[in-house]
Amino acid sequence: MSTTEAPPKPTPSELEMLRLLWQLGPATARQVHEAATATRPDMGYANVLRLLQVMHAKGLLARDESARAHIYAPAQPQDSLQTSLIKELIHKAFAGSGKELVLAALRGGHVSKKEREEIQELLKREE
CATH class of the missing domain: 1.10.10.10 (Winged helix-like DNA-binding domain superfamily/Winged helix DNA-binding domain)
Structure with a gap:
């Protein structure tokens, strides 16, 4: 390859x-x-x-x-393959919008309360 x-x-x-x-x-x-x-x-x-x-x-x-x-x-690290698959999913299912992917996950009940708290902490650190 x-x-x-x-x-x-x-x-x-x-x-x-x-x-x-x-x-x-x-x-x-x-x-x-x-x-x-x-x-x-x-x-x-x-x-x-x-x-x-x-x-x-x-x-x-x-x-x-x-x-x-x-x-x-x-052959690839986990994060590398997951990033590649996410990019493809965002492109195909969400018209290239990462925001729409995140909103769909949050709305669809795919994120636990603990995971939401972790995401909020990550976002706070990024500010």
Whole structure:
């Protein structure tokens, strides 16, 4: 992937694997599978392994092949990928307005009272 090329957009299942790897740190397919079954007991090891391999081929994951059990890690930091996905969402769903995205989240009940307080503190610090 070149530096000017946008990173590939993960599918919902791939995003779930990325969230697990951001929490775990670099991990084997078995470790990712164990973490995944905590919330999705129906997820089979072969499915996790196949998904990790596809994600590596797409450039979403880096893979260390120096040991028998390959170690997978996100190719991008969490905040970098989230920023890219947010930019795309703002452009597509909110006509490029970050304010509209924030207002929709606040109106839609997607922000807890504690999160609102944290946002208010952040805004105060920015002033």
